[in-house]
Amino acid sequence: DQQVKQNSPSLSVQEGRISILNCDYTNSMFDYFLWYKKYPAEGPTFLISISSIKDKNEDGRFTVFLNKSAKHLSLHIVPSQPGDSAVYFCAAAARDNAGNMLTFGGGTRLMVKP
């Protein structure tokens, strides 16, 4: 039972255009969401996060949108650059969890073409 799903295994966009990566979740207890980027042979790198009390968080070229009623979040990258090519994971955490436990989606491989 996947509580966090990234339904697009891959996405290809042209340099300079917008990349939109999507993530859906089923557990209504999730109230904090994070996006990580992962290059081959490296560990995931934190990108941006959002709390459920917000519907948008922006950091430079990266913006995360949260739609709680739809249990859906998305990561927008504008403009996309070839160096953004990587696997992107969304992750979620629940307030009722006393410690650190992130539930990850399966990842989306983003390819930005020059």
Place this chain on the structure above:
Amino acid sequence: KAGVTQTPRYLIKTRGQQVTLSCSPISGHRSVSWYQQTPGQGLQFLFEYFSETQRNKGNFPGRFSGRQFSNSRSEMNVSTLELGDSALYLCASSLDRAYNTEAFFGQGTRLTVV
């Protein structure tokens, strides 16, 4: 400051053997979590340690165990290795809860079971 350090980076073991992986968190971080990444499975939570105590545990068999030392360094042990245990094992450290702080990942240990 130094990041999360995992050793060894690569490991080849034979089915039935046991293995111990090590993780040194970022200085000052007291929470260490372990994740398993297999092709097509995303990252799956193994367990989390905080102040030498296991605070959370994922759905993995008892062959997977861990511990944390007083300096917050953590080890993960897998006994009676199976071919399906071949994966990238990632360690993440956090100040405390992922709810308010992001987890920082190491580069991982690539375990191959033959």
